[in-house]
Amino acid sequence: xxxxxxxxxxxxxxxxxxxxxxxxxxxxxxxxxxxxxGHLFGSVVDIARNSAPVLLVGLGMTLVIATxxxxxxxxxxxxxxxxxxxxHIVNSDQENAVSTAVVxxxxxxxVCILLGLWNGFLVAVLxxxxxxxxxxxxxxxxxxxxxxxxxxxxTVNNNFFSDLASGFVLTLPVAMLVAITVxxxxxxxxxxxxxxxxxxxxxxxxxxxxxxxVRSRTxxxxxxxxxxxxxxxxxxxxxxxxxxxxxxxxxxxIELDAILAVVIGGTSLAGGRFSLTGTLIGALFITTxxxxxxNIGIPSEASYLFKALVVxxxxxxxxxxxRAALRLRRTPARVLAKAGPA
Numbered sequence: 414x415x416x417x418x419x420x421x422x423x424x425x426x427x428x429x430x431x432x433x434x435x436x437x438x439x440x441x442x443x444x445x446x447x448x449x450x451g452h453l454f455g456s457v458v459d460i461a462r463n464s465a466p467v468l469l470v471g472l473g474m475t476l477v478i479a480t481x482x483x484x485x486x487x488x489x490x491x492x493x494x495x496x497x498x499x500x501h502i503v504n505s506d507q508e509n510a511v512s513t514a515v516v517x518x519x520x521x522x523x524v525c526i527l528l529g530l531w532n533g534f535l536v537a538v539l540x541x542x543x544x545x546x547x548x549x550x551x552x553x554x555x556x557x558x559x560x561x562x563x564x565x566x567x568t569v570n571n572n573f574f575s576d577l578a579s580g581f582v583l584t585l586p587v588a589m590l591v592a593i594t595v596x597x598x599x600x601x602x603x604x605x606x607x608x609x610x611x612x613x614x615x616x617x618x619x620x621x622x623x624x625x626x627v628r629s630r631t632x633x634x635x636x637x638x639x640x641x642x643x644x645x646x647x648x649x650x651x652x653x654x655x656x657x658x659x660x661x662x663x664x665x666x667i668e669l670d671a672i673l674a675v676v677i678g679g680t681s682l683a684g685g686r687f688s689l690t691g692t693l694i695g696a697l698f699i700t701t702x703x704x705x706x707x708n709i710g711i712p713s714e715a716s717y718l719f720k721a722l723v724v725x726x727x728x729x730x731x732x733x734x735x736r737a738a739l740r741l742r743r744t745p746a747r748v749l750a751k752a753g754p755a
Contacts, residue, residue, distance in 0.1 A: 421679040425694045428677070428727045432701045439708045452581040456704065462578075464700035465592035466491075466647035466664075470671040471678075471692040472599050473640030478675055479616045480633055481684030482536060482543035484640045487671060489554025490528050491648030491664030494521040496561040498649055499658040502569045514573040522645045528554070529641025533634035551668070558660035568657040578654035588650050595643065600689050609687075612636065616684030670699050677727055698727070 417423055436443045436456070446455035470487050477484045498517040505513040528550060535546035580587040603609030614622040615629045623629050647667065652658045676682065677698055678691025702723055706716045729735045 421688060422691055422694065424727065424730045425677050425679065425691060425698060428723075428730070429694055429698045429701060432698065432705055436701070436705055436708050439705075439710075443708075448584065451584060453584045453586075458586065460697065460700050460704060461589045462586040463703075464696045465586075465588040466650050466667060467670050467674055467699055468592045468693060468696035469595060469643045469647040469650075470640075470667055471674040471696050472596060472689065473636075473643035474668075474671040475675050475678075475680055475687050475689060475692045476599075476603070476612055476636040477543070477640050478672075478680055478682055479612050479684055479687040480629075480636055481616050481619070482633065482636070483672075483682075484532065484547045484637065484644075485544065485668050486528070486532060486547040486550035486554055487640060487644035487647075488664040488667045489551050489558065490525055490641050490644040491651060491667060492558040492658070492660050493528065493554055493561065494525050494645035494648035495652030495658040495663045496558040496567070496660055497521040497524050498574070499567040499569050499652055500561055502571050502574060503567055508569065509571050511573045514571050517571075517574065518577075518649055521649060522642060525641040525645030525648075526638055529638035530634065532641065533637035536637065537630040537633040555660060558658075558663075562658060562660050564660070566657055566659045570656070574649075574653050575656055576653070578650050591646065591650070595646065596689065596693060599639075603689070608632075608635075613685050613687065617686075673724055674699050677724070 433443075440456070443456050446453055446457060448454070470491070474484055474487065498514075498521040501517040501520055502508055502513055505517075507513050532547055532550060535541045535549070536543050539546075576587055577591070578588050582590055603612065611622070611627055611632055614625070614627055615632050619629055644664070648664055651663055674695030675692050677695035678688050678693070680687040680691060702720055706719055707713075711719050
């Protein structure tokens with residue numbers, strides 16, 4: 414049992430399982446899944462679909478953090494992607510055409526690549542601290558999204574675009590399939606090629622990796638571009654969920670959820686080794702936690718406090734020092750009990 418508890422993914426999985434049990438107690442039909450109109454429906458399916466944006470942003474954030482970086486601009490990039498796509502669809506002569514949605518999404522992701530290149534340039538070439546470099550785009554990006562939409566809530570009417578969030582393929586939600594596909598491709602590239610090792614090398618010791626011949630600038634540029642693309646995909650899914658874009662609120666604070674998902678999954682903010690599977694579990698945990706709050710009757714005004722307390726508890730459970738302190742407090746009692754009376 415101690416060997417199982419020492420595994421990095423044990424505590425995130427345990428926390429997720431406990432949340433699911435709490436939901437099951439509060440709502441006995443929580444795990445019920447039904448097929449309606451050829452599609453799967455149920456609370457578990459909703460969690461899988463709603464976790465897609467957090468997972469996508471979390472995947473990009475994981476690789477950025479692995480290089481000792483951070484990307485605070487992902488929420489703004491998501492808003493820009495939604496704004497570019499929705500404005501193009503609205504201004505098109507064939508608003509409901511499939512080609513219009515494809516071009517809109519392609520344009521949005523192209524802009525996200527440029528924004529990722531910008532972040533990578535500031536960090537890798539100019540040497541600006543990642544938190545400052547991405548904070549610039551976090552602030553300016555909202556303004557850019559507002560400029561693209563003229564400060565208005567832009568509503569679209571395109572069925573193909575809507576399917577990104579509400580569509581189904583083989584009874585499964587499209588949003589979930591997109592996120593799982595990106596997860597699978599990312600895992601394959603980082604674990605089946607040398608890229609993952611190079612990312613970890615840059616994060617563990619940038620100077621040593623440079624002396625070993627690793628092109629750290631290229632690696633850093635790559636992870637920021639990837640983070641931008643992931644944020645763009647998340648922004649498109651969020652915008653498709655409401656068939657609209659509000660530059661002020663789309664993707665707001667998603668960077669914090671993504672960082673929480675990465676940390677809960679066991680990736681260290683100090684850089685180095687990372688866990689994509691841990692990020693997946695963390696994203697599911699965050700989404701399940703948001704669904705748990707109303708299920709157990711927590712007032713909406715206290716939801717953020719409850720969420721913070723649960724996240725702190727999970728992080729403490731993952732901390733080796735915290736677990737060691739608890740063991741030290743229990744050890745004297747066990748020793749005295751075994752020793753018996755003098």
